[in-house]
Structure formats: C-alpha cells, structure tokens
Amino acid sequence: MTLLSARNIGVVRGHTTLLADVSVDFGASEAVAVIGPNGSGKSTLLKVLAGIEAPSSGEVRLNDHVPARLSGAARAKLIGYLPQQFQPHWDLSVSELVRLGAERTGPAAESEIERAIAEFELTPFRRRRWSTLSGGERARTLLATVLSIDPPLLLADEPAASLDIRHRIAVSRALARRGKVKLSIVVMHDLELAFQLFDRIVLMNEGRIVADGPTSEVVHDERLDDVFGVRFARVQRDGAACLQVASVKQDSRSVN
Amino acid sequence: MRAVAPALVASALLLCDLAAANSQAMTVQDALNRAVTLPSPPQRIVTIFASNTEMISALGLTDRIVGIEAFTRYPPDVLSKPLVGGRLGFSVDAVVRQRPDLVIVTPARQAANQLIDPMERIGIPVIVLQQGTVAEVLANIRLLGRATGISQRGDDVAAKLKARIDHVVRRVSNRERPRAIMITGRIGSGLLLVARTRTYTGDAVALAGARSGFAGDGLLAQVSPEAILNADPDVLLFAGNQRDLDELISRPGWRDLRAVRTHRAHAVSRAQLLIPGPRTVDGIEHLATLFHPQAFAP
Amino acid sequence: MKPWLTLAVYLVAVLAIAACAGHDWATPSELLRAAAGDDSMRSRLLVEWRMPRVLAAALVGALLGIGGAVFQGVFRNPLAEPYLLGSAGGAGLGAAIALLVPFGVPQWLLLPLLAFAGAWGATATVVVVSRIAGAVDAAGLLLAGVAIAAILSAMRSFLMLALSDETVNLQVVLSWTLGGIQTPTWLGLGMLLAVAAGCLALTLALARGLDLLGLGETMATSFGLDVRHFIALAVLAGSVVVAAAVAYGGLVAFVGLASPHIARWLVGPLHRPLLPASALVGAIVVTLADALARSALPPAEIPLGLITAVAGGPFFIVLLAQRLRS
Numbered sequence: 001m002t003l004l005s006a007r008n009i010g011v012v013r014g015h016t017t018l019l020a021d022v023s024v025d026f027g028a029s030e031a032v033a034v035i036g037p038n039g040s041g042k043s044t045l046l047k048v049l050a051g052i053e054a055p056s057s058g059e060v061r062l063n064d065h066v067p068a069r070l071s072g073a074a075r076a077k078l079i080g081y082l083p084q085q086f087q088p089h090w091d092l093s094v095s096e097l098v099r100l101g102a103e104r105t106g107p108a109a110e111s112e113i114e115r116a117i118a119e120f121e122l123t124p125f126r127r128r129r130w131s132t133l134s135g136g137e138r139a140r141t142l143l144a145t146v147l148s149i150d151p152p153l154l155l156a157d158e159p160a161a162s163l164d165i166r167h168r169i170a171v172s173r174a175l176a177r178r179g180k181v182k183l184s185i186v187v188m189h190d191l192e193l194a195f196q197l198f199d200r201i202v203l204m205n206e207g208r209i210v211a212d213g214p215t216s217e218v219v220h221d222e223r224l225d226d227v228f229g230v231r232f233a234r235v236q237r238d239g240a241a242c243l244q245v246a247s248v249k250q251d252s253r254s255v256n
Numbered sequence: 257m258r259a260v261a262p263a264l265v266a267s268a269l270l271l272c273d274l275a276a277a278n279s280q281a282m283t284v285q286d287a288l289n290r291a292v293t294l295p296s297p298p299q300r301i302v303t304i305f306a307s308n309t310e311m312i313s314a315l316g317l318t319d320r321i322v323g324i325e326a327f328t329r330y331p332p333d334v335l336s337k338p339l340v341g342g343r344l345g346f347s348v349d350a351v352v353r354q355r356p357d358l359v360i361v362t363p364a365r366q367a368a369n370q371l372i373d374p375m376e377r378i379g380i381p382v383i384v385l386q387q388g389t390v391a392e393v394l395a396n397i398r399l400l401g402r403a404t405g406i407s408q409r410g411d412d413v414a415a416k417l418k419a420r421i422d423h424v425v426r427r428v429s430n431r432e433r434p435r436a437i438m439i440t441g442r443i444g445s446g447l448l449l450v451a452r453t454r455t456y457t458g459d460a461v462a463l464a465g466a467r468s469g470f471a472g473d474g475l476l477a478q479v480s481p482e483a484i485l486n487a488d489p490d491v492l493l494f495a496g497n498q499r500d501l502d503e504l505i506s507r508p509g510w511r512d513l514r515a516v517r518t519h520r521a522h523a524v525s526r527a528q529l530l531i532p533g534p535r536t537v538d539g540i541e542h543l544a545t546l547f548h549p550q551a552f553a554p
Numbered sequence: 555m556k557p558w559l560t561l562a563v564y565l566v567a568v569l570a571i572a573a574c575a576g577h578d579w580a581t582p583s584e585l586l587r588a589a590a591g592d593d594s595m596r597s598r599l600l601v602e603w604r605m606p607r608v609l610a611a612a613l614v615g616a617l618l619g620i621g622g623a624v625f626q627g628v629f630r631n632p633l634a635e636p637y638l639l640g641s642a643g644g645a646g647l648g649a650a651i652a653l654l655v656p657f658g659v660p661q662w663l664l665l666p667l668l669a670f671a672g673a674w675g676a677t678a679t680v681v682v683v684s685r686i687a688g689a690v691d692a693a694g695l696l697l698a699g700v701a702i703a704a705i706l707s708a709m710r711s712f713l714m715l716a717l718s719d720e721t722v723n724l725q726v727v728l729s730w731t732l733g734g735i736q737t738p739t740w741l742g743l744g745m746l747l748a749v750a751a752g753c754l755a756l757t758l759a760l761a762r763g764l765d766l767l768g769l770g771e772t773m774a775t776s777f778g779l780d781v782r783h784f785i786a787l788a789v790l791a792g793s794v795v796v797a798a799a800v801a802y803g804g805l806v807a808f809v810g811l812a813s814p815h816i817a818r819w820l821v822g823p824l825h826r827p828l829l830p831a832s833a834l835v836g837a838i839v840v841t842l843a844d845a846l847a848r849s850a851l852p853p854a855e856i857p858l859g860l861i862t863a864v865a866g867g868p869f870f871i872v873l874l875a876q877r878l879r880s
Contacts, residue, residue, distance in 0.1 A: 052775050076778030083776075089630040089768045090823035100765055104777040325853075344854030345729070349577035352599045366726050370855075373662070374737070377602040378595060478715075 031179025036204035101145030297405025298358035428465030464543035614803035619836025622810030624792035627764035636810035640676035643706030648672025673797030733859025808866025
C-alpha cells in the first residue's frame with residue numbers, strides 16, 4: 001500500500017537543476033536509505049517529500065494529501081523531519097526541546113514526553129541544556145524531539161554524519177528499525193551502514209534516481225561503482241552481501 | 257420703622273465693603289488663552305526666565321520671588337534665591353518645595369512642557385507669557401500688575417516705559433531709516449542666528465529707527481554668512497561682546513561690508529535686547545543712538 | 555517559583571523607592587499621608603504627579619521588556635532590540651510633528667498618538683517593503699529597516715530645523731528623543747495599564763511560534779509553523795508593543811535589549827515564561843532609572859534614555875564579551 005508517492009518532481013533554482021523528473025513510491029512501513037554523491041539531490045528530494053520546499057514541477061502525495069497544501073499542523077502530524085544540522089538558537093534543555101516536539105500538534109501529556117525521553121535514554125539528562133550535551137546526547141535529543149509524536153513518515157537527512165562511529169551505528173540502527181512499523185527514509189553517507197541496516201536502497205546521481213530496489217539486489221548493481229567513482233567489493237557477512245571499498249579508480253570522473 | 261432704612265443702607269454698604277475685600281480674586285488671560293485665577297494676590301512667586309524675573313522686580317515685588325532659574329542674572333538681589341531649573345531642565349519638586357502661589361513661565365526651552373501640566377495638576381496657578389512685539393512686553397507688565405493685585409503700579413511702570421519709547425520714536429521719526437541686521441548667535445556649522453522682524457527684538461530695532469537689512473523674514477532664524485554679506489546692511493549689530501564681534505568682522509568678506517568700513521558695526525547688550533522685559537527699553541534707547549547719532553548728539 | 559517571587563519583591567521594593575525619590579525625597583509616612591487624601595501641596599505633588607509618573611515608568615519598562623523579547627525571538631539574535639525596523643525613527647518623526655506643528659489638539663493626547671502612529675507605521679512600511687522586495691526574512695527586514703530609518707531620521711531633522719523657533723526649540727524635540735516618561739493623568743495611566751495588559755496577552759499568543767522559530771526555520775516549518783507569515787505577524791505585534799512604549803516614554807535605550815537577557819537567566823528561554831519575566835525586569839529597570847533621573851542632579855532631570863544608555867553601554871560590552879568567549 002503506497003503511503004508516499006512522488007511524480008515527476010523537478011526542482012530548479014536559478015540556472016541549476018537540482019532534481020530532474022524524479023518519480024518514486026514508498027509503502028507504509030519501509031526502511032529506505034537514499035544514497036548518492038554530493039550534489040546528487042538527496043537533501044532536496046527529502047525536503048520536497050517533507051513539504052518544506054515546493055518543487056518547481058511535479059507532485060508529492062502522502063496518503064492522498066499533497067503535503068505542501070496541508071495546514072502546518074496537519075503536515076506536522078504526518079511527517080517528521082530530521083535535518084542535516086541542528087543548532088537551536090536558545091540554550092534549551094532536553095525536556096524543553098522534547099516538549100516542543102511533542103506539543104507541535106497539540107497539547108501533550110507529561111507522560112508522553114517522559115516516554116519519549118526515556119525511549120532515547122535521556123532521562124538522566126532531562127534538565128541539561130543543549131550547550132552541555134555531547135554529540136551523541138544531542139543526536140538522541142533531536143530524535144526524541146522529532147519522534148515524540150511518532151509520525152507515520154520520518155525523513156532524516158544524514159543525521160549521524162558528525163557523530164563518532166558508535167553513535168552513528170546506534171542512530172542509524174534506530175532509524176532503520178523504525179522502518180519495520182513506519183516509513184523511514186534516511187539519507188546516508190556511510191554506505192557500509194546503509195547496506196547493512198536498510199531494506200531498500202535508492203541511488204541518486206545528478207538529480208535523478210539511478211537505481212531503486214531491495215538492498216540484496218542493489219548491492220550488486222555496477223552503477224554504484226560508476227556513480228561514486230570507487231571500485232566496491234561485495235562481501236558476504238551474516239548471510240547477506242555487503243559493500244566494501246576495494247580501490248579508487250584512476251579516472252577523470254572521480255575528480256570533482 | 258424709619259430707623260430700618262438707614263440700617264439697611266448701612267449694612268448694604270458694609271456688605272459691599274466686605275465683598276470688595278473678598279474680591280481680591282483675580283482672573284487673567286495668559287498668552288495661551290488660559291484663564292488663570294488667583295484667589296488672592298500671590299506672595300510667593302516663582303519666575304522662570306530672566307524676563308519674568310525682571311518684570312516682577314520692576315513692579316517692586318522682588319521680595320515676593322521665592323524661586324528663579326539659572327539663566328536669570330538680574331537684578332542682583334535675586335541671585336541668592338533658590339534655583340528651580342537651569343540648562344538641564346526644570347524641577348517640579350524644587351518648585352513645589354518653595355510652596356509658591358504663582359508660577360510665571362515663558363514657553364522657551366522646555367519650561368512650558370515641564371511645568372504647566374504638573375502645576376495645573378498640583379493646583380498651583382501658572383501664567384504663561386509670550387511676546388512678539390515690544391507692545392506685548394508692556395502688556396505683560398500690566399498683566400502681571402493685575403495678577404499680583406497692584407494693577408495701578410503695573411500700569412504706571414508700563415506707562416513710564418512707554419513714555420521713554422515714545423520719546424525715542426519722536427526723535428527718530430522723519431529720519432531716514434538705516435538698514436540694520438542684528439546677529440544674535442552662532443551655530444557651530446558657521447550659520448548665524450539673526451533677529452527676525454516678527455520678534456520683540458526686531459520690533460525694538462524698528463522702534464529705534466532702523467529697518468531690516470533683509471528683504472523679508474526667512475523660514476529659519478539661521479542664515480548663512482553669505483546672506484548677510486549679500487545684504488550689506490548700513491548697520492551691523494552683534495548681540496554679544498566686542499571681542500567676538502572683532503573676530504567675526506576680521507574674516508574675509510566681512511571686512512568689506514559697508515557697516516564695517518564706516519565703523520557702524522557695534523556690539524550690543526544681550527541682556528537689553530534678548531530679554532523681553534523692562535531693560536528692552538534701555539536697549540531701544542541705546543540702539544537709537546547707534547542708528548541716529550545726530551538725533552541724540554548733546 | 556523562586557525567580558517569580560524574587561522579581562515581584564524587587565518590583566515592589568523599587569516602586570516604593572521610586573515613589574520616595576525626587577529632588578525632594580519623600581518619607582514613607584509622607585507617602586501614606588498623601589495616599590490617605592491629605593490636601594497639602596506636597597501631598598498633591600506626590601499623588602497627582604509622582605505616583606502616576608512612577609507607575610507609568612514601570613509600565614513603559616514592561617512594554618520595552620516584552621517588545622525586546624519578541625524582537626529577539628523573531629530575529630533569533632540576542633543583540634536584537636526593539637528599535638530595529640524603524641520604530642525609533644518613526645516615533646521620532648511623529649513626536650517631532652506633534653511637538654512642532656500647531657494642531658488644535660491638546661498635546662497630552664497628540665504626542666502619544668503621533669509617536670505611536672509613527673513607530674508602528676514605520677515598521678509596517680518596513681514589512682511591506684520587504685514583502686515587495688520578496689525578502690521577508692531576518693536579513694531582508696533588517697536591510698529595509700535600516701533604509702527606512704535613515705529616511706525618517708532625515709525627515710525629522712528637516713522638520714526640526716524648519717519649524718522650531720524661540721518658543722518651541724530644538725531642545726524640546728531632542729529631549730523627547732533622549733527618552734523620558736510623559737507623566738499621564740490617572741485616566742491616562744489606566745489606559746496605559748490596559749494597553750500593557752493587552753500587549754502581554756497578544757504576545758503570549760505568539761509564544762509557541764517564537765519558541766519554534768528558535769529551532770531554526772527548517773525545523774519550525776516541519777513542526778507546522780508558516781514561517782514567513784509568522785515572522786510578519788510577530789514583527790507587527792512586537793512593533794505595536796514598542797510603539798506603545800515609545801508613545802509614553804520616548805526613546806529609552808537598552809532596556810529592550812537587556813531585559814530579555816536578564817529574564818532568560820532567571821526563567822529560561824521558553825517564551826511563555828520569558829515574556830512576562832522580561833516585562834517584570836523591564837519594569838524594575840526603568841522604574842529605577844527614572845527614580846535616578848529624577849533625583850540625581852537637582853534641579854535638573856536627566857533624560858531617562860541617557861541613564862539607561864550609560865548603564866546599558868557597559869552591559870552591552872559585557873554581553874558581547876560573554877558571547878565571544880562562548
């Protein structure tokens with residue numbers, strides 16, 4: 001059952017085409033990783049799907065609604081968005097942030113806020129202010145804030161990019177696991193983790209979707225090597241094929 | 257029965273007498289068309305600005321003054337009185353501390369803004385005086401005489417001053433009026449302030465037998481030095497001290513002014529010409545000797 | 555609970571001190587006697603002149619605190635202050651017109667009215683100009699604000715030169731610009747109180763949106779806020795508050811900048827507690843500053859804006875140093 005669909009999405013800003021004729025469908029519960037080199041349009045696609053940016057052409061439908069035309073509150077109820085970078089301007093505490101997230105669609109009970117805080121193991125930190133939190137704690141706080149109302153669609157833009165490996169794995173795993181019951185679309189830079197944790201891979205390059213399918217199929221797609229300018233090795237691990245960097249191609253295309 | 261009539265008349269007269277005594281209450285109309293009622297002749301007067309102080313003193317009521325401000329310098333016996341204001345403004349608290357029953361103020365600087373409203377609210381009578389001509393200065397003296405319960409003396413003082421003015425006017429009538437410009441101040445950017453015809457200072461100049469060196473009053477009181485050089489008046493007056501005047505006329509362009517070449521550039525008294533009070537008449541007399549020396553030669 | 559109690563206690567104490575303060579300090583017993591209805595000149599001074607002045611100072615301070623908090627929330631910049639976006643220039647022009655042009659209307663009504671119209675009108679113009687230029691974001695508003703402020707300032711200067719004469723001279727307009735409480739009648743004070751309460755209610759309705767803006771425009775949008783629309787609304791609301799403050803108190807520097815910061819240290823950055831806390835802090839600061847203005851240099855009254863600027867300058871520097879260090 002299709003929850004989210006994008007048809008012929010085009011995004012042009014000035015003279016630059018960020019997205020060209022992108023069409024893709026998503027079901028109600030999937031763990032999807034969107035991968036691709038810098039400038040391939042991943043973040044833009046995510047923002048269009050989230051209704052944060054309006055496409056120059058094409059249409060997004062979420063449950064038969066057009067997110068851009070929904071009221072803010074209605075959209076907030078359906079879509080959760082984790083940005084690439086997040087720095088609150090004011091030095092809020094963990095519980096204040098989570099409360100803002102929880103109350104974005106209406107009044108929230110204390111218990112719901114406590115539950116969200118506990119889910120991401122933030123209870124000992126609830127009174128701590130943002131400036132005193134470590135990278136990992138901040139990531140978990142952001143997750144708790146956005147997921148405190150458990151929207152059916154979660155769009156995350158490289159949320160673990162600046163974290164150390166342990167936290168990166170934890171956050172990515174949490175987002176992928178969510179895909180078992182809800183729709184979770186995550187832009188990933190860490191290809192190893194993407195292929196290990198997610199069920200479906202969408203490969204983008206230069207504003208288009210190049211490949212789209214279950215991880216077990218896409219992992220063998222040779223276009224991965226072309227798009228990234230890297231020779232990958234496909235290795236078996238835990239009964240599934242995984243991606244590993246074999247060598248860097250000596251090729252003009254790899255120089256950007 | 258016949259004794260009743262004279263008794264009635266006697267008591268009627270007595271009542272009239274009492275009424276007369278109680279009708280010390282006086283209502284005057286001030287410059288802002290405010291009706292100011294004084295229940296009895298004021299004994300404690302606060303005078304804001306030199307002009308008002310000098311007029312009250314001219315009426316002989318110096319000892320009734322209980323508060324002045326820092327701009328007042330004359331007469332000498334007021335200098336010891338308490339100050340209620342100065343450059344930085346005027347203090348309601350200080351005025352009230354003197355428990356005055358009359359405050360006289362002119363709407364210059366911020367006096368009117370700072371004092372009229374609070375005095376009204378606290379219930380202290382305030383008279384606002386303005387003067388655009390010398391005649392109005394004399395009228396103010398008469399008004400203050402009425403307000404302080406000595407209208408006869410007010411009229412006398414004003415009449416004496418008027419007599420002196422009339423004397424001057426007679427002496428200079430039928431004489432050709434020189435063109436005169438009076439500089440009253442300087443602004444830092446080099447602009448000069450001049451007395452305009454529609455002020456009491458300009459009126460004083462006219463009464464003393466001169467006419468304005470400019471074709472008409474401009475929008476602003478400040479003029480560029482060029483305008484004065486172009487106008488090239490017969491007489492140049494400088495309200496200030498001689499040293500400043502010498503410095504001004506030694507500048508290029510000024511030396512060639514007709515008034516400078518013919519030694520008709522004079523420093524005149526600020527106190528006499530920029531305070532709209534009794535000393536203005538002294539100023540008129542002095543100016544007349546400058547404009548028409550022959551008329552006043554011994 | 556504790557910060558609110560502290561603020562309330564400070565406010566009451568400061569109001570009491572300010573009521574006593576003046577060139578002629580009053581004792582508490584004199585105050586009580588005056589309040590009880592004594593008819594002496596001194597009591598009338600205290601009741602008809604000083605009390606309304608002190609209470610007006612507190613309310614003006616409250617309005618500045620609220621306005622400052624709103625502007626800092628909209629621009630997400632701790633250095634934002636309420637006179638951005640032309641309200642100072644507009645108010646100055648309105649006040650100059652009220653003080654220099656002879657209308658038939660009494661000045662106690664005209665001055666606040668025109669100052670208010672000028673302040674709010676200027677900001678509304680800025681918002682419209684940014685809309686036309688297609689830049690209703692923080693940077694666009696600020697740029698339009700700078701341009702409009704320059705134009706208004708020039709217009710005011712010209713008016714001052716052209717219309718002032720010996721009776722209403724430049725000093726009057728200048729002194730208004732330097733800030734000072736226009737003592738209202740008790741009726742006027744009631745109006746001011748109603749206006750302040752209204753402004754607080756108005757801005758509290760914006761509290762949640764301001765919190766969301768603080769998360770960044772992207773996050774705010776994803777949380778359901780129509781960011782462009784909200785910024786315009788918040789700016790207009792904030793400038794109503796500032797215009798009201800300016801109408802009754804002239805241009806008082808730094809209170810709008812400092813009060814939200816102090817309030818944030820006490821109650822945190824969420825706007826629902828911040829707005830009233832900032833109002834209380836502003837009230838305390840201005841009441842105190844006004845008491846100082848009225849009593850420090852007899853017989854003069856130091857313009858209120860000068861005192862807040864002189865104290866505000868060092869505060870500003872400390873704030874800057876703190877910001878650079880963090």
